[in-house]
Amino acid sequence: MSGLSGKVALVTGAASGLGRATALRFHEEGATVFAADQRPFDDPPCTTVEMDVRRQEDWQRVLDMIVAQAGRIDVLVNAAGIALDGDTVATCTPDMWKDTMEVNLDGTFIGCKLASRVMAEAGGGSIINVASINGATGDGGIVAEGVAAYGASKAAVRMLTRSAARFLAEQNTGVRCNVISPGYFATPMVLDYLDAHEDGAGARARIEEAQPLGRLGRPEEFAGVALFLASDRASAVTGSEYVVDGGYLAR
């Protein structure tokens, strides 16, 4: 019932971190998974796809290919995302701002727009966007010096989700659209940042302190929430934000 057998899923940002864990879990649950990333990568259980989520023509090509190969698409997880160093309002350059917005927000918008059409034609589906606790609160110096562009892009993803969900419901498409807001997880994005940090151990300790469960999340723990939202068990869930943060935002 909570499984995904017979379903076809596309996961972006699937080469690493939350996207990778999600693609693998969906595969385990019986879905046919297309795992997309901007660079070539190897993930034997899934069909890997190279795409740049910023480019509408890439989305079109990948969706056409999935429909041609698998006949349909039931689930989209927009996990592709970037966080750049030096993201304070003072130091974020216009180029950094543009890159962050294009990948995190424009990519999610194009994916929602194009995939929901394909899903609607087949009678429904589930879109899962990925925001962040930093889409709801500033980092406050816990880890990064700032989340100016990153936080703004993720806050926008939260609201894009609500608007898309309302539209897709009102059009009777059968397509649900929700957003997961993760806290700090043990992903390459976070771990590489800590490795490069002048006080990586201190920054890690601050994360563990800030997340009441006292640790980084494991990517599989994100995938469990994505699985639920992707499945038919979440049939009444749309336009919602599901936070998975070890209690970070509860404080």
Place this chain on the structure above:
Amino acid sequence: MSETEGQMKGRVAIVTGAASGIGAEVAAQIANEGARVVAADLNEPANLPEDAEFAALDVTDPQAWQKLVADVVARLGRVDILVNCAGILAEGTLWSTTLEDWRRIIAINVEGTFLGCQAVIPHMPAGGSIVNIGSISAWLGDADLLGYTTSKAAVVNLTREIALDCARRGNGVRCNSVSPGTTGTPMVRDFFNAGPRATHDEWIAAHPLGREILPGEVAAVIVFLAGDDASFVTGADYPVDCGALA
């Protein structure tokens, strides 16, 4: 047999308000996952799920909670899951709500949840999970639902407090809430049968999917939060509302 069946084998769950509506569905779904379910309510329902046992409980009575938990722990050894579904819904404005009305709704919806958590947490092993019932009304004002909206907002923040308290103790217990929209339960049916100012159609119109939520759909989110796939989720509120809060 569903693919998830059996994931809660060996666990013990207490579900309040289990005689009807969301609570009855939660008891059935958790039992279906293999857990031993103690279905608590004021009166025994006609159809108790298989593998569930009934326990009479007034959630506002602290001694009744202590007695129930002591009995369950003595016989079954532990409580892994607590779902506080007992709750009431009543119309009332700032002026029409009597102090008696106010105390009743706060006692059942808020104190009942508080007492349940307080009684059960000391007996929960690591991996324990509590799910409380908020509402979309916790997040929206409604001039006709003064006591109800206030009580549900209190449940959502009580949930955060309990999550933080458990995290600080490091006891491995998580605590979350769900916020259902208008659900097809006897509670909602009775509310509209009493002739309130609002109509059922008006309530449904506030849900973009244009329909009532099924009790089983709310139970599915609760069962997810109670289970291991939600192991990094604590202090959160998960709406299940056909888009009402979007």
